[in-house]
Amino acid sequence: MRKLNADVVVVGGGSTGTGVVRDAAMRGYRAILVERADLAQGTSGRFHGLLHSGGRYVVADPLSAAECAAENAVISRIQPAAVERTGGLFIVGPGDDPDFGDVFLAGAKAAQVPAEEISPGAALRLEPRLDPKLRRAFQVLDGTVDGWQLVWSAAASARLWGGQILTYTEIVEIIRGSEGVRGVRAVDRKTGEAIEIECGFLINCAGPWAGRVATLAGVRPVEVVPGRGVMVAMAHRLVNRVVNRCAKPADGDILVPVHTVCVIGTTDVKVADPDNLAIPRAEVRQMLEAGEALIPGFQQARALHAWAGARPLVKDDRVDDSDTRHMSRGMAVIDHAARDGVAGLVTVGGGKLTTYRLMAQHAVDAMENQTGRRHPCRTADEICPGQTPGRNYLVSCRLQEREADRLDDQIICECELVSRRALLGLWDEFPQASLDDLRRQSRLGMGPCQGGFCSARAAGLACATGKADGAQATGLLRDFLANRWLGLAPVLYGDQVRQTALDYWIFQGALDVDHLPAAPNRPAEPPAAEDQGSPPTRRQASLACSAGPAVAGEGVSL
Amino acid sequence: MSGQDSYEHNLLARASLDHCVKCTICETQCPVAAVTALFPGPKYVGPQAERYRQGQSVDRSLDYCSSCGTCTLVCPQGVKIAELNSVARAAMKKDHMPLRDRLISRTTLMGAAMRPVAPLANAALACRPLRVLAEAAVGVHRDAAMPTAQRQTFTAWQAKHQPPDGAGRRGTLVYFHGCAGNYFEVETSIKSVELLEHLGYGVLVPKQGCCGLPLQSNGLFDTARAWVRRLVAQLDKAPQDLVIVSSTTSCSGMLKHEAREILGVEDAALRAVGARTRDLCEFLLAEAERGELPLDFAPLDLTVPYHAPCQLRGHGLGTPAVQLLRLIPGLTVVESGAVCCGIAGTYGLKKEKYAIAQAVGQPLFDKVKEVAGDLAVCDSETCRWQIEKACGVRAVHPVWLLHKAYGLS
Incomplete structure (x- = not known):
């Protein structure tokens, strides 16, 4: 059992939670964020990448539009490498x-x-x-914005201000005393260790899962309509x-x-x-x-x-709850002291990635409204660490980097130009990382061949550098392939069928990856899709390859 | 207009990158990547790097592509790799085109300037101190193969030329000689015309300028487009139902496919001219296959190495010269089996690429030296100059041997 102590615990490592822990830490609070998987592994990494100008909302939701326009400029300035x-x-x-x-x-x-x-x-x-x-x-x-880069650079800023971030840590209990929230119990999913954090405040930023966290706190249900x-x-x-x-x-x-x-x-x-x-x-x-x-x-x-x-939309009574599109995208900050008589608890919902910083500001303001302590929010003023002011991301950035180092470094992922040094550097930083964790950090396996070539190279690298033995490396590889498959299965038509057939034949026909001895791995991520949670069997792959364009006819459902 | 059609075209070539499955066949066949790490290879600079380009090319190493086109030829998935690279390189060089590349891409200018002072020009090109100076000043390597200037152009010969009796009895052809064929490879052009006339064809030679290929391969797309369009108009001055025969493989390749596939020139006149253009050996082999080529060849007791240039392979014709030459009794033709001679038009002239080009050509040079007495055969002029310089042999177009076997020389 590990015991920790904080002024505020933030639940949920998406953009909002990371924004909140950064904001709280910058205001001088001892803040700890707990996330049950990896940062931005849920909603904040599963969007289309749009950094709104506000244009989309100018007609239906002018307030959101104005917020987007302002925050777009702020985010582009404070986190330029993500934008x-x-x-x-x-x-x-x-x-x-x-x-x-x-x-x-x-x-x-x-x-x-x-x-x-x-x-x-x-x-x-x-x-x-x-x-x-x-x-x-x-x-x-x-x-456009990389949700992962956005969240990590906010997390780096939070850490710089003393904030702690615990990933793969799942809340199992919210401890309440007579005056409200006084701590949480959690478990480290990679090591199984139990963790208890004593705190005076909890900010629930669990997005689509916020309803569940509210339930743990024993308050009146918060209705989130995913x-x-x-x-x-x-x-x-x-x-x-x-x-x-x-x-x-x-x-x-x-x-x-x-x-x-x-x-x-x-x-x-x-x-x-x-x-x-x-x-x-x-x-x-x-x-x-x-x-x-x-x-x-x-x-x-x-x-x-x-x-x-x-989408983490908080239910709004004004519209029918079957129509999520027209529900308010404006942020909802629920003060549970006022709503439920439970002090030390705020739930944040709704909103958009573009306005995550503003949402975090409102959330921490809500906490300060309860506690009566006031500090100015400074998150819009300070550029996140590791960022060069004014230097926004360009699609050509990585090609330029490889142009500089390709002669003395190996390229592991050819599609996304991930170098050996870059990958090993991340692995040293996150020794418990799965290949999928490394993917979010580096884009490993996110290009056209979807890990067909780089995943085996990365698994081999794990072996060669002593990060895993053969069986563990096979486990890493299999988990990675299974996760890639989730997103490949629905788009098997045209050119991607040819690629998948080739990759499949390499892994099944040449490596026989399903029958290699493998060690059970670090905790798998929460499943993202129903009925598609395992790598393709021979039959599935052959069906997929004959399914024809998803755009014409029914295709074969996997 | 040109800016826009290049961009649209870029999108079309770009779309083909979707077909890449990373099989890496192109990289195993690339003659440049085989000899230098400076070039990251066709898969890398083509379908991979193109995903990172947004109208700008930050990867200077792509300039080490020689544009030989082998990658596109061998890609089993239909990725237009060489075309992607050419377009990306043009974008890269747009702001800083070296003077050298502007100069060496103007064959017509070079030929016209050298002809009146041909002996002097040839002596200058053979003069080492001058070449060392030229290397320092312009960046053309001191040892690079250079054409030999001629005192008389082909067009001057043609103006005074009297066709033999019977020329025209089998119809009329248009002859496309290219600029090298006018200024440097005059003898090849003369022999081509004499051969066609010997076979009974009348030969029309409309005034013709440069096809723009050297400009294109150096990234000067706008000028290249203007020039190929002008050439099409010039060739169209002859009756438009006539077949155009060419002894210049690379320039006819420009008309047949490169102007469309790399420069994105889309017009009906170009398509029509390209469609009725034949490589000389392709044309003659078709005659032979129809039984219309006289086979009264005098025996030539010779063994010659033959090299099929990359540009010819890009036509997708196979090697008609080999089949044709094998009709000559006594003549043994040994195919080089080599991918590329290294010169790739103007690539091997450049100071920074000369050593690479020589290394690319080495297997070919070895083969030529092993087989040749003093003669080698190759369809493309710049490849012939490269072979001559590297191997110390005379390298000729296949028409030379046919011309001789017919007793015309």
């Missing part, structure tokens, strides 16, 4: 109502979201793959700016160039359990068709991977 300032376009397509463009412009003006109309020809010069029949186009300041969004990454950037459909927000109306891929998203379906997110073929198909509406020929391009994330 690519791509710019964005809102496009009125041939089937869309051109008058909506006027409503959009008026809304943008009112919400102070910079937007400028450009001619269709100018839009096509910027993005030649757009539908040449587009009717109107508006330029906005959308950017909205499942399915997203599909394409193998290369078909556009270099964010492309939005200029119409009432709907499914699949944003194409986001992030890192080396572009992501079409997203669906929005109410689900019961955020731990059980399916990636239905029909929704994948819907996304591909939506992409086709923005970019003719989209369905012929290579899909790379699909995934589902859960």
